[in-house]
Amino acid sequence: MNIDMIHLAKLCKIKIDNKLSEKIKNDISKILKSVEDLPNFDKNESFFDPNNIMTLRDDVAKQEFTRDDILKNAPKVKAGCAVVPKEID
Amino acid sequence: MNLYEMSATKLSKMIKSKEISALELTNSIFSRINSVEPKIQSYVTLCEEDAIKTAKLVDEKISKGEKTSPLAGIPIGIKDNICTKNILTTCSSKMLHNFIPPYDATVIKKLKNANAVITGKLNMDEFAMGSSTETSYFKTTTNPYNTNCVPGGSSGGSAASVAAGEAIMSLGSDTGGSIRQPASYCGVVGLKPTYGSISRYGLIAFASSLDQIGPITKSVDDSALLYSIISGQDPLDATSRKVNHIDWDYNFSDISMIKGLKIAVPEEYFSDQIDDDIKEAVFNVIKMLEKNGAKISKISLPSTPHALSAYYIISSAEASSNLARYDGVHYGYRSENYSTLTEMYENTRTEGFGNEVKARIMLGTYILSSGYYDTYYKRAKLLQSKIISEFQETFKEYDVILTPTVPTPPFPIGAEINDATKMHSNDMNTVASNISGIPAISLPCCLNKDALPIGFQLMCNHFEEEKLFKIAKCCELLIGNIKLPNI
Amino acid sequence: MSNKYDLVVGLEIHAELSTNSKIYCSCKNEFGLEVNSVCCPVCTGMPGTLPTLNKKVVEYAIKMGLATNCKINQISKQDRKNYFYPDLPKAYQISQSDIPLCENGYLDILLENSKTKRIGITRIHIEEDAGKLLKTDKFDVTLIDFNRCGVPLIEIVSEPDIRSIEEAKAYLETIKSYLTYLNISDAKMQEGSIRCDVNVSVKPKSEKNLGTRCEMKNVNTFSGALKAIEYEYQRQIDILESGGTIKQETRKWDEKSSKTIAIRSKENAQDYRYFPEPDLRNISVDDKTIQKIFSEIPEMPNHKAIRYINNFKLPQADAKLIANHIQRATLFEKTYELNKNLDVKMIANWILTTISEQVNKTSKNYLEVITPENLSKIISYIQNGHISTSSGKKIFKQIVSDNSKSIDQLIKDLGLEQISNADELENIVIKVLKENEKSINDYKNGKTNAFGYLVGQCMKATKGKGNPSIIKDTIKKHI
Incomplete structure (x- = not known):
């Protein structure tokens, strides 16, 4: 099975070395191969279940958390905000 | 009998009748924890101070003659993927090793309202991905029946703590068997309830359409007790549903309900991959039920072999999306090595996640990626509909389905960790109920020749928990208790 | 505009809805507050949290859909759009993919000379807004304000029916007026409550098939959108005229340099991995609700403008200004x-x-x-x-x-009563004219200011209360 592991790792924002990459590629391939045994379905068949309806929430505002609650787990905070590097790449 | 060996239903009566105090019970549990935890390693975080506070509060209420919940004063352990306000909640992952939620999961709110005593947070496989609790970042929990063996996973700490008397009951979570398999391995009762019957608000998500919180207990009565307190529709969880209130009769002992009970035994759940000892033990349970008047029928559930693939497709896809939020930006682990944003993301996630988690994220991402959605995800979801119909057809004719819980007995620590196929096949008998959403309970039936527990599984139709509990209770009465572990 | 090439434009407008609470949590939906002060574990994507859909968001989206003649999908769903960015705490945006709330609608825009044109609306769907990144020279890092996370948005996607800058302007203004008319959004560009993605392609006039399009994302001003269209039109024509082909890419409008700049090509296009949101069930809207919402829709501004022009003969510009x-x-x-x-x-x-x-x-x-x-x-x-x-x-x-x-x-x-009594005024005029024979002669000799002077004198005589038009007519009568 031809899986572009480098592209996949980038999409997941994870770095893996060659050894782990091979192992994961094998595991993925095995699972995907077993999918080929799954019954085929008509292209137009949909798994959308129209009966699965939910109740909607009333439009009432409630403020139960402070800035401190929200940021107390943040690794780096400045001026009341979480911060990340300016450069992207 | 030691307090830590008793059931919640019994202890609750004793507390209310002042035969013992809640404080006494809590202290005895922590004393037990002190004594066996070095061997069992089921806890990530202990909450002794808060536990004692709650216990004292319960005793005060009782002395004042106030009405208290049946769970008041009962020590309960919480799997570490359920958010507890101001208490470390880690999912046994480096990624959340320092995460302190500012809020309680709905089930925790309910336990607090009932004045249950929360003993601490229990060890698990990292982000609930695994069947042995060996992928935990912190420690490996052992099986109280044999500390060289795994307790199962991912709710290994939850099952081991109850079996070892380190908690009277515990909460676990089940996505593909993560309550039932460790319950089976540790000789305790584990329920995966109907999908939607217990709020997932505050349960750190693995696979949103499959995850459910459930009770791990010493008895069916205790399971019904805990289930009745924590179940119910929650406005904070749009996938939760209205649940019929169960007025559980703890004195229920009418085994005559077995007479005429239509039990379906699906051949696919007794495949070659199931250990002979396990098959024999489960057949003995079936024979026993037949002797008491049950009508046993061999049936076929042809979608069963595909359920495992569908499970890995659906769960990995959802997990890859659910775990994308762990990026080091505003909570959790952040790498120290980075100068750009991309480096921060990549290094954080590479250093913060274990290999099993990485593998599932990559599988899930691949499945959802451009061009592959129809081949894998859509196909798995269509199969899911088929599996649901199959079960619904079955329950039109039969009351309950009976199967072994797991294919093999508890395996030695380290034996399967590098064999993904073997590890994944532990889930073969449990995944279908997650995929279909039907409730399933694992009960201990006996110890095998190595003195390791063997469990069997009962499944009923959606929202038939009361029926399931009744049948399970009858089985329990007929089988009797299995020997407690000698730690 | 070139004679050889047609301009083809499609616009995707994102409008923030003016509900009390956010789309998936009960946090206050309010602009301009202190950073990170209207947040909660849900909208900041903390582990274990789950979304709950705000009923009003669905109602507002349907209102816009009905006002634009869309078909309302009475059962629809939400989907996850997955990508990494610091202003997106869950690393996915909950949006709608294949079954939006509204689709296949249109609205009529008013153009010059009272001409109207129908612009198709492909779809209207609901989704959540992301936070704001704050980059200043003061800090060497990017700051993140999560307040805007979870603010409800509707995305209004037009068919590529817009064929000129005038049409684009009219469409943008009409959509803005619709939003404020229906009272579902305050549509203030300066506050970011309305934003626009611009899709531009060109094709030779004889050609039926549309050309390759480029997308300019998140243009913050209407004028920026129009300038971007103009620039792109020329840029694409220049490429085609020199024998090149248009690369399908995402660009951005750079206000400073007045250019569009490429940011992403098709090969590097984001793979959003859409799949149905498993934390939410389906949205169902019954006939009764749709009828109720429909009954709340007033006559829409473009129809009003047309009515003012036709029935009241108001000039088009005035009609539009009032109607909008x-x-x-x-x-x-x-x-x-x-x-x-x-x-x-x-x-x-x-x-x-x-x-x-x-x-x-x-x-x-x-x-x-x-x-x-x-x-x-x-x-x-x-x-x-x-x-x-x-x-x-x-x-x-x-x-x-x-x-x-x-x-x-x-x-x-x-004492503001005007003297409009013709006789009274006539007496005054006669008197003034008698006293100003020179001015009468000046006027008769071509000095037009003299007339104004005479009117002024009459007004003075009436202490400003004279009816000027009657005075003017009376003066004319007597000269």
């Missing part, structure tokens, strides 16, 4: 309703000048500045000569600061 603003339109129509003899052009004029000035000064609502009753009275008095235009303005100024006195009372108190 619901308060102006309400004041206009209510005033006319009270007295159908009123000069509608005068009502329009008053609203667009004197009253608008006051509204802009005080930020009050049009109907708070003056009631239809008072406006109709002032205009009818001016129309029948009872007071002069400038007196009318004096009265208006008075009412604005203190409306305790009635208009009739004010006219009395300020």
